[in-house]
Amino acid sequence: MERGVNREWAYVVEDAGKASAVPREEAVARHGHASLVWIHLNGRDSGSLEWLRDRCGIPYPAFLALTAVETRPRADFLDSGAIINLRGLGATPHDDPDTLVSIRLWAEAGFVISISYRTISAIEQVCEKTRAGRILDPGDLIVDLADAITARLDPEVAVLGDLIDDLEGHIGERAVAGARSRIAGVRSRSIDFRRFLQPQRDALERLSLTTAEWVTEEDRLHLREAANRAARMAEELEAVRERSALLHEQLTDLRTEQIDQRSLIVALIALIFLPLTFVTGLFGMNVEGIPIRSDGMAFWWIAIGSCVFGAALWLIVRWRRWI
Structure with missing residues (x-):
């Protein structure tokens, strides 16, 4: 046909x-x-x-x-x-x-x-x-x-x-x-x-x-x-x-859940790094009178303190089961 x-x-x-x-x-x-x-x-x-x-x-x-x-x-x-x-x-x-x-x-x-x-x-x-x-x-x-x-x-x-x-x-x-x-x-x-x-x-x-x-x-x-x-x-x-x-x-x-999870991760990263950004910004000011400015170990003290603070915040997030 x-x-x-x-x-x-x-x-x-x-x-x-x-x-x-x-x-x-x-x-x-x-x-x-x-x-x-x-x-x-x-x-x-x-x-x-x-x-x-x-x-x-x-x-x-x-x-x-x-x-x-x-x-x-x-x-x-x-x-x-x-x-x-x-x-x-x-x-x-x-x-x-x-x-x-x-x-x-x-x-x-x-x-x-x-x-x-x-x-x-x-x-x-x-x-x-x-x-x-x-x-x-x-x-x-x-x-x-x-x-x-x-x-x-x-x-x-x-x-x-x-x-x-x-x-x-x-x-x-x-x-x-x-x-x-x-x-x-x-x-x-x-x-x-x-x-x-x-x-x-x-x-x-x-x-x-x-x-x-x-x-x-x-x-x-x-x-x-x-x-x-x-x-x-x-x-x-x-x-x-x-x-x-x-x-x-x-x-x-499923897509809504994925977006929520990604948004939560972004928010938690911001939660951890926002205080650290404040500290580094505060001690990075080019003005007189900043504490420990003349200390030769000042950078390392601030770096170690920032790492400890960030780790503590991460442990708190895991403990509260936010992720």
């Missing part, structure tokens, strides 16, 4: 599981005569959007939902079909403003229209299974797409948890290079993921409860499993977000 957002296709799957790529018009004409007709459109192509509105035959509310600028995961039933929005990792991160990109679908018996504005990474896996004849109806297509999305998201969520574990193991060390920015990055990414995973779980659960004939009991079972995986990832992301917030607080407390 080519990287980018300009990929479109139309597959027709016969009852025997044989899939073939055909033009869009032929795919629409085969609707009702094949077990599955799947048409995928590029949302950035104005011609494809015009065809979707005028010649595809889907309800107008479904057209509005498929072409909405902002979307969130959902599953809503309309007449005999369903409007489904799912989110997954993008295949072109440099072109994706959101961490998770959307794919929008209109599904009914034997017919699926999907549209994306950016390439979702899981789509090629579903295309391969379709060409191999392993996807036979709309229920299979939705289940495999949901499974592929959650399977690719699971390792990403696990990596965030591992990063937090690593930061927690080193947060007490003095040198935690870039810890604050790393924590902020993990927290931001977990929030981005959870923002879509929670409603995606709800959408999959709603699909698993449908009584539509084109969704089999086995499909419902797989949809419930995908919903459970999405729920587990959402819970793990919430834990990552809370742990990253706690780590940020611990890092702030």
